[in-house]
Amino acid sequence: MGIQHWRIRDRYYRLMGNRCEKCGAEFFPPVYRCKKCGSEKLVDADMPRTGKILTYTQLHEPLPGFEDQSPMFIALVELENGTRVVGQVVDSPDDSVRTGAKAKAVFRRVQVDGDSGQILYGYKFVIAS
Amino acid sequence: MKSKTPVAIKGYGAYIPYYRLPTSETARVWRGGGSGPNVEKAVASMDEDTTTMAIEAATYATRMAGVKELGAVFVGTESKPYAVKPTSTVVAQALGQHHALAADLEFACKAGTEAIQIITGLIGSGMISAGLAIGMDTAQGRPGDDLELTAGSGGAAYVLGAKDSSDVALIDCSTSYVSDTPDFWRRSHERYPRHLSRFTGEPAYFHHIETAVNSLFEDTGHKSSDFKYAIFHQPNPRFPVEVAVRLGFNADQIKTGLLNPQIGNTYAGSSPLGLAAVLDEASPGDKILLASFGSGAGSDAFCIEVQDGILEKRGMNPTVKSMVEHAARIDYSTYTKFRGKLNR
Amino acid sequence: MKAYVSSVGFTAVADHWGKSLLDIAYEASTAALKGSPRVKPQQVFVGNMFSAAGAGQEQLGALVADAVGLAGVPAVKVESACASGAAAFNLAYSLVKGGVIDSALVVGVEKMRDVEPDDITRVLTLAESSEYTQFVGASFAALNGMLARHYMEQLDVTRDELSSLPVLDHANAVSAEHAQFRKAITPEAVARSGMVADPLRLFDCSPVGDGAAAAVIVNDKAAGTTKGGLVEVLGGRIATSEFSMYGRDDMLRFRATEDSFREAMQQAGLAQSKLDFLEIHDSFSVMGALSLEAMGLSKRGQGGMDAKQGKFDLNSELSVNTFGGLKARGNPIGATGVYQIAEAYLQLTGRAGANQVKGAEFGATQSVGGIDTTSAVHVFGRAA
Numbered sequence: 001m002g003i004q005h006w007r008i009r010d011r012y013y014r015l016m017g018n019r020c021e022k023c024g025a026e027f028f029p030p031v032y033r034c035k036k037c038g039s040e041k042l043v044d045a046d047m048p049r050t051g052k053i054l055t056y057t058q059l060h061e062p063l064p065g066f067e068d069q070s071p072m073f074i075a076l077v078e079l080e081n082g083t084r085v086v087g088q089v090v091d092s093p094d095d096s097v098r099t100g101a102k103a104k105a106v107f108r109r110v111q112v113d114g115d116s117g118q119i120l121y122g123y124k125f126v127i128a129s
Numbered sequence: 130m131k132s133k134t135p136v137a138i139k140g141y142g143a144y145i146p147y148y149r150l151p152t153s154e155t156a157r158v159w160r161g162g163g164s165g166p167n168v169e170k171a172v173a174s175m176d177e178d179t180t181t182m183a184i185e186a187a188t189y190a191t192r193m194a195g196v197k198e199l200g201a202v203f204v205g206t207e208s209k210p211y212a213v214k215p216t217s218t219v220v221a222q223a224l225g226q227h228h229a230l231a232a233d234l235e236f237a238c239k240a241g242t243e244a245i246q247i248i249t250g251l252i253g254s255g256m257i258s259a260g261l262a263i264g265m266d267t268a269q270g271r272p273g274d275d276l277e278l279t280a281g282s283g284g285a286a287y288v289l290g291a292k293d294s295s296d297v298a299l300i301d302c303s304t305s306y307v308s309d310t311p312d313f314w315r316r317s318h319e320r321y322p323r324h325l326s327r328f329t330g331e332p333a334y335f336h337h338i339e340t341a342v343n344s345l346f347e348d349t350g351h352k353s354s355d356f357k358y359a360i361f362h363q364p365n366p367r368f369p370v371e372v373a374v375r376l377g378f379n380a381d382q383i384k385t386g387l388l389n390p391q392i393g394n395t396y397a398g399s400s401p402l403g404l405a406a407v408l409d410e411a412s413p414g415d416k417i418l419l420a421s422f423g424s425g426a427g428s429d430a431f432c433i434e435v436q437d438g439i440l441e442k443r444g445m446n447p448t449v450k451s452m453v454e455h456a457a458r459i460d461y462s463t464y465t466k467f468r469g470k471l472n473r
Numbered sequence: 474m475k476a477y478v479s480s481v482g483f484t485a486v487a488d489h490w491g492k493s494l495l496d497i498a499y500e501a502s503t504a505a506l507k508g509s510p511r512v513k514p515q516q517v518f519v520g521n522m523f524s525a526a527g528a529g530q531e532q533l534g535a536l537v538a539d540a541v542g543l544a545g546v547p548a549v550k551v552e553s554a555c556a557s558g559a560a561a562f563n564l565a566y567s568l569v570k571g572g573v574i575d576s577a578l579v580v581g582v583e584k585m586r587d588v589e590p591d592d593i594t595r596v597l598t599l600a601e602s603s604e605y606t607q608f609v610g611a612s613f614a615a616l617n618g619m620l621a622r623h624y625m626e627q628l629d630v631t632r633d634e635l636s637s638l639p640v641l642d643h644a645n646a647v648s649a650e651h652a653q654f655r656k657a658i659t660p661e662a663v664a665r666s667g668m669v670a671d672p673l674r675l676f677d678c679s680p681v682g683d684g685a686a687a688a689v690i691v692n693d694k695a696a697g698t699t700k701g702g703l704v705e706v707l708g709g710r711i712a713t714s715e716f717s718m719y720g721r722d723d724m725l726r727f728r729a730t731e732d733s734f735r736e737a738m739q740q741a742g743l744a745q746s747k748l749d750f751l752e753i754h755d756s757f758s759v760m761g762a763l764s765l766e767a768m769g770l771s772k773r774g775q776g777g778m779d780a781k782q783g784k785f786d787l788n789s790e791l792s793v794n795t796f797g798g799l800k801a802r803g804n805p806i807g808a809t810g811v812y813q814i815a816e817a818y819l820q821l822t823g824r825a826g827a828n829q830v831k832g833a834e835f836g837a838t839q840s841v842g843g844i845d846t847t848s849a850v851h852v853f854g855r856a857a
Contacts, residue, residue: 001608008604013184013223029605035720055626057618058671059610064595066610068175068466071668074615076623076719084719086611086619091147091174093457099626107184107223108176110609119210121181121219122608126147129455 001111005120010044012122015105017083019045028083049105050128051079056089056097065111077103077125085123092127104128130246130303132253137296137436138287139196139259142189143405144182145283145392145452148172150464152278158461165278166365170393172459173267173282175467178210183265184223186286189446190261191224194288195295200257201230201248205240205397206284207315208267209233220263230257237313238362239423240264240397241284242303246429248289249300259290266396271321272470279365279389284398285405285449296436297408298417302349306341307427314425329424334364338372338420341428345418349432353377357415360386360403362422364394378418385410391453397423404433406449413437476570476692476706477856479699480508481815483686486653486803488586492683494521494528495540498582501685501808502541505578508700509689514578516568517541517548520561521807524550526596527587537580552807553711554600554842555756557581558686559810559849565690566709566851575694581811582685593681597806600843602717614678614757616718616844618670621759624725624774625672630762632672634777636663638761639676639800641780645787646797648827651812653682653803663758676800677758684805686812702822703856707835708740711849718844727767729848730839734768737837741852745769749833750792750820751785752813754841754848755799764839765793768850792830795820810840810849817853 010016017028022039028047033040056075066072066088073089075097089097090108103125110122150172152165173182183204191199202224204216217231230251234240241264248260265284270276292299312333315322338361346352353359359378361369366389373383386403388395395402400421407417417433465471482504484497492500498519506512519533530536534548551561558581565577588596594612601607601616624630640660646652658676666675696703712732715721721728738745751770755761762776770791771779779785785793796802796816799809819825820833830836837852 004604005608009222010225011604012608013219014225029602055619055623057615057622057673058668059612059615059618060668060670061594061612061614063598063607063610063612064591069610072610074609074611074619074670076619086606086616086717086719087609088611090176091457099622107181107188109178109181110176119178119180120608124176124609 001120002118013107015047015049015123016044017047018042026081026083028085047083048080051077051103053097053099053101053103054078054084055099073097075103075125088124090124090126096127102128132249134253134255135292136249136252136289136300137292138298138300139290139295140190140192140194140288140442141285141297141405141408142186142193142446143285143402143449143452144186145171146173146177146182147455147457148174148467149456149458150461151458154461155278159273166367167279167390167393169391170279170281171283171395172464172467177267179206179208179265179267180210180216180219182282182284183216183220183263183286186265186284187220187224187261187263190286190288193442193445196259196288196290199224199226199229199259199261201251201260202226203232203234203244203248204263204265205234205244206266207235207237207240207396236427237423237425238396238399239421239427239429241401242421242429245287245289245300246303246305252289252291259288262287262289264397264401266398268396269321269468276322276324279394281393281395283392283395283402285401287401294438296438297442298436298439299434301432301434303429303431304341304345304348305427305429306337306344310426312424312426333424333426334368334422335372337426337428338422339375341430342376342418342420345430345432351432355416356382356418358385358407358411358417359383360400360407360417360419362400362420363387363389363403366390388453402449408439409448409450411435411439413439474570474572474692476566476690477696477703478688478706478814478818479512479691479703480505480689480701481687481818482508483651483812483815484684485651486682486684486805489683490586494524494530494582494584494587495536497683497685498537498580499540501687502537502578502580505687505689506541509691510700512576512689512691512695514543514576514689515546515574516565516577517543517546518561518565518577518579519550520558520579520581520811521550521583522552522554522557523596523599527584553847555806556810556840556842556847556849557807559838559840559851560711560847562688562811562814562851563709563711563849566706569690569692572692576689576691578687578689579811580685580687581808583805583807584683585681585805586683606717614670614673617757617759618673620718620724620844621673624759624763627725628774630774630777632664633660634781635677635758635762636660637777637780638755638758639663641785642755642794642798642800645795645828646801649796649802652797652801653680654801673757679756679799679804682803682805684803684808684812686808686815688811688814688818701824704818704821705854705856706851707743707854708737708852710736710740711847712736713847714845716846725763727763727845729845730764730767730841733848733850734839737850737852743835743852747835748791748837750795750830750836752795752816752838753793753798754839755794756804760841764841768839787828788831795825795828795830813838813840814851821853821855
């Protein structure tokens, strides 16, 4: 995972997706071909870091590496530019996590390989007031 | 020390994590009751570390500064996530800055302020045009030790550049004073620091801060009444108040920058956060005295002058006050889980 | 050229602690081969999702072929997440119907229990984006939980309506010998069961289990060799949609299932009303409801309500999940699609016992990988 993470660290650190040079559509995760017009002419573009919750769940069966954070909120956030990102919601009172709530991306440790392995950083979300 | 070309703060940003551990909780577990010198301390969550918090603060600072290129990225901390692998390069990557001198500094609680001094030198000499200095920590105290009451998480970031009309505040000058003093230390593979209790006072904190500040006063001809604000390193609520009195400062001058009661001692983040709190409300023309203290030991004293440019930058970022207030309390057991203090 | 299923074989869906992946694949395969004694399959297709993770084993095509005495015959492993079995069947069917080969053995097999218990959810999520879904801690349960909440909020679907499909599944499984769970449950029990991914609870989710199911496919040239009867494959289609559900404009529209169902039914030349039974992919209750709606069997948002009103009960207008579906018969991932097909075979040859859909003439199976990322639908009819 370390090398895979390194390869796309800008995507994780900066919510960097891409934008179609032909029609302006933006995508996160990045695409190979524009989903609107089919063009292959795409450039890297940072997505906005704020949006709202489209739907969410509270997960009680964590994936490995997330056991300590269980139960945890996972949300589908629609960013200001219409792109949708799945991410964990942290540091927010339970009752603030709801469909329609404003959310903001934050920089966090996402996965940690024990005490001697790599720390893989990326994005999570907090409910914004 | 005064840079040949004047250097100023272009933007700043703070970060204080969401969680708080009341000292009454820690005291309940280890002393059967009572509380510590501070009310509570800020605690980083399980998924935070010095790097994540540095990037949050740096993002605010660079946004305010509006600077395109950073020639240096320095992070001062004593809680590096990796003993070997720089925090500063992750910060640089997150900001898209690759043509930069990046380094992590360690000098206990003054690693952040010396980052400011070094970058001032790089800019002042014309070697770079702008740089980022961060003081940030998630430092720990040994379970049951007094330090556990106060050791908190947080810090602030400063983008510095050559003086122009968009300045927040001018770094007028600074003075450093160091000596080999064993007040507080952590050996290489140890988890927690050790300290010499009462010895951390007079021979360490007070001696170095008083010497540095008096030295600054001598060099500049300033006296305490020239300053609207004074910020001192805050290992607890009492030391900064006491050193203020000794140096001729009053309660009004230090109150804005005094955050320890609410967030504890954020180590390398301590005086940088105090400065951010002051900048959130200071007016053009105000002079600020800042004196950090790092165990081991040393103090960096600064004379900082607020500029006109601060007014249009006010309100761009959340204030330190709002971060202090945006908080959720946790208990001691949750704290041990968050900060990985349990043996598994 | 027509293509037929000439025999099937399968193990019970259970925790087969004492049997290996190859053990159960062999069991199902030989049972199917014995049902078509004069057929020597010309190709072997093994449907499986994660033999590497569970058994440390790949190259399943040759492995199974060799074990059943077919070494030398062309053999491949086919993977399409939870639709692996149906995908394997589809490829076999396509080649046989096209006359490229005259017969094939299809085996779907999965040994979920050989995966470390703490690792099963990770292994299942391999079917979703490694970098953007798995990495952030979102499992399939989480994605389905979000989908379920979205479904309920957008279309005013109640907890009770959603519970109807698991309840139906369990009711049918009581008399299904090969089913994993054979006790009836109530809607209250569903709503009270442990929370998995709010709002989805334990009884909304298909179980972990092991199983293998096999089918022998033949065309006209090889027909006349079956012991149990022939079932004609009238149509079959795999369709895919946008990989991750959250990239889709309307997450509540299962376009892959819409496409595969429409195409397969068109190939079969059948109107929907002619279907007597339907095996749907209810890996989670919400998946079942949305599948029914995608196939036009319920109006948008009405899948659960229709099930609640008994519209899909055994021997109603359209019997759904006649042996318990994914929730109660079970869902050993790569095998599930072939179990559905084996069940269709039993229905259409009159051998479904207490689960028989009376006078069944036509039926269909829908198997899905991910959240309608891959959908494989097959339509079957009694052979003349």
